[in-house]
Amino acid sequence: MHDGLIASLYRFLGNLGYHHPLHPTxxxxxxxxxxxxxxLGVMGAFRHHRELKHAAWYCMLIALVFTFPTILTGLLDWSQFFAGAMLFPFKMKLILAGVLLCFLLTAYGLGRKTKGEHGAMVAIYTFCLLTILALGYFGGELVYGARSVSTPEDFKAGEAIYAENCGGCHPNGGNVSHPNLPVKNSPKISSQETFLAWIRKPKAPMPAFPPTAISDDQARELYQYITNVLNKS
Structure with missing residues (x-):
């Protein structure tokens, strides 16, 4: 039921012309x-400037408030575009999101009375920064991990489609959920017609890609990229 509600949400957004993930917004x-x-926290600490310390704490408060919709939209995108597959980058992002939330709540608690003038605030700001850098790394693995640096120009369009829709579960033509069933040299890509039928009505946990998500022309670009680049890498 929940999956149906999520799919309905994305269909509604698609009807409005929005076909992208929600998390990046x-x-x-x-x-x-x-x-x-x-x-601001580092500058305030070195200059002993109260207003800078206060500004840093308010920034952290805003970060705390917006962390909740960020996590929620990440979970929605995970369900919609990755069929809830527990990929390693997702596991790390979930753990790190929890760590970040703990740090932000700690910053809020320590600075609530002094508006960020507690002596430990800079250390917490540093831990938060390191955590979002790690989150960015694993997010980049999902989005860009499947990109090839030597893709010929003729197949760049297919590469972009693959990275956006397939790379998270099938980095470099593999299969994170079922390593023994890679995309490379799969019977599913024996012909363009077979490939198109596969992405339109795959078996779970792979999500379906209707024409509103990947058009027939895009599917052809995708197929050419897989057969001419991934299969030969």
Missing amino acids: QLHIPVGMVIGAFI
Whole structure:
């Protein structure tokens, strides 16, 4: 039932012309606020400037508030675009999101009365910064981990489609959930017609890719990339 509600949400957004993940629309706020808190907190500590310390704490407070919708949209995208597959980068992002939330709550608690003038605030800001850097790394693994640096120009379009829709579960033509069933040299790519039928109606946990997600023309670009680049890598 929950999967149906999530799919309905994304179909509704697709009907409005929005076909992208929701998570990126939220994550820049807590990331930017944590970076701002770190910079302002360090400056405030070195210059013994109360207003800078207060500004750093308010940045951290904003980061805390927006961490919740960021985590929520990340879970929604995980369910919709990765069929809830427990990939290693997702495991790490879930753990790190919990760690970040703990640090932010600690920063809120310590600075609530003094608005960030507690002596431990800079250390917490530093831990938060390191945590979002790690989150960014594993997020990058999901988005860019499947990109090839030597893809010929003719197959760049297919590479981009693969990275956006397939790379998280099938990095470099493999299969994170079922390593013995890679995309490379799979019977599913024996012909373009077989490949198209597969992505339209796959077996769980792989999500289906209807024409609204990947058009027939995009599917052809994707197929050419897989057969001419991934199969030969």
